[in-house]
Amino acid sequence: MNLRRSLSTLGLTALVAASTLTGGAGVGVAAAPAPTCVEPAAAAKAKPGGSAKQDPNELTTEQVAANEKALEAALKAKGKARAGTAAAVAAATVTIPVVVHVISEDGTRANGNIPDSMITNQINVLNQAYSGGTGGAATAFAFQLQSINRVTNAAWYPIVYNSNSEKAMKAALRVGGAGTLNIYTGLLSQDLLGWATFPQSNITSYDGAVILAESLPGGNASPYNLGDTATHEIGHWLNLYHTFQGGCNGQGDQVADTPAEKTAAFGCPTNLDTCKSKPGLDPIHNFMDYTDDSCMYEFTAGQATRMLDAWNAYRA
Numbered sequence: 244m245n246l247r248r249s250l251s252t253l254g255l256t257a258l259v260a261a262s263t264l265t266g267g268a269g270v271g272v273a274a275a276p277a278p279t280c281v282e283p284a285a286a287a288k289a290k291p292g293g294s295a296k297q298d299p300n301e302l303t304t305e306q307v308a309a310n311e312k313a314l315e316a317a318l319k320a321k322g323k324a325r326a327g328t329a330a331a332v333a334a335a336t337v338t339i340p341v342v343v344h345v346i347s348e349d350g351t352r353a354n355g356n357i358p359d360s361m362i363t364n365q366i367n368v369l370n371q372a373y374s375g376g377t378g379g380a381a382t383a384f385a386f387q388l389q390s391i392n393r394v395t396n397a398a399w400y401p402i403v404y405n406s407n408s409e410k411a412m413k414a415a416l417r418v419g420g421a422g423t424l425n426i427y428t429g430l431l432s433q434d435l436l437g438w439a440t441f442p443q444s445n446i447t448s449y450d451g452a453v454i455l456a457e458s459l460p461g462g463n464a465s466p467y468n469l470g471d472t473a474t475h476e477i478g479h480w481l482n483l484y485h486t487f488q489g490g491c492n493g494q495g496d497q498v499a500d501t502p503a504e505k506t507a508a509f510g511c512p513t514n515l516d517t518c519k520s521k522p523g524l525d526p527i528h529n530f531m532d533y534t535d536d537s538c539m540y541e542f543t544a545g546q547a548t549r550m551l552d553a554w555n556a557y558r559a
Contacts (some may be wrong), residue, residue: 331548340422343391343426364460369473370385382546441480487555504526509533511527512527529546
């Protein structure tokens with residue numbers, strides 16, 4: 244969930260600065276109340292050596308199987324087949340509207356109130372990553388900044404993973420339908436870099452991605468400050484698992500062209516092969532691993548088709 248790329252070519256087509264909110268007044272009404280339990284609807288990433296478990300919401304084999312069954316059912320209900328091929332991905336064009344909620348404690352830069360420039364650069368990073376501009380496969384997705392919503396509320400700062408305050412924040416602030424990406428930035432609990440919900444048929448107000456503000460391009464969360472935390476978490480929002488999901492066993496991350504990986508990789512190791520009985524070296528350059536932003540640069544063609552399947556099933 245990290246990145247560090249050129250911030251130039253695929254920029255914004257629109258940016259609307261929203262008014263600052265004090266005391267948590269919402270800009271919209273959520274479509275449904277937040278769930279009381281998010282398992283297995285979210286995935287998170289922690290800094291190595293932090294106080295949190297590496298992933299406080301790691302999916303079990305049974306949860307993955309249930310998610311895959313639900314995906315097939317959702318596609319069937321909409322009369323859709325799996326995208327299947329790179330040609331199908333190339334023929335699809337999906338522009339995702341993005342609303343960024345900047346959560347700060349007191350309105351200062353030191354306490355979460357990041358500038359517009361970091362947000363616009365983040366959108367550029369996403370567009371580079373998802374278009375294949377960083378060296379990986381192109382996906383069907385582009386991102387357009389719809390608005391920035393600034394919220395000063397000490398009760399929501401830091402943003403605490405899977406807490407009542409997080410659910411209240413999202414219920415008050417989330418806007419748009421299933422296809423609108425709501426991103427919440429701020430200081431996060433447990434040394435987490437971010438977390439995001441997986442798609443499902445019943446999209447609730449909990450849907451979206453929470454990102455450490457200082458992981459956006461130009462932030463101070465080195466080596467995770469080039470924007471790929473958001474790239475990674477939005478991958479989850481589009482139904483990608485970690486590359487190390489399931490370790491060396493079974494179907495792993497359910498994507499055939501990502502080599503198996505026993506555990507998450509950190510830093511930028513060379514010639515890492517944790518599943519020696521399976522073909523390929525560990526996919527340390529994949530956005531869905533845990534390596535430094537400067538190390539990761541790609542989605543695979545299989546991940547691109549999986550994301551399009553999820554979009555057609557749940558968010559289109």
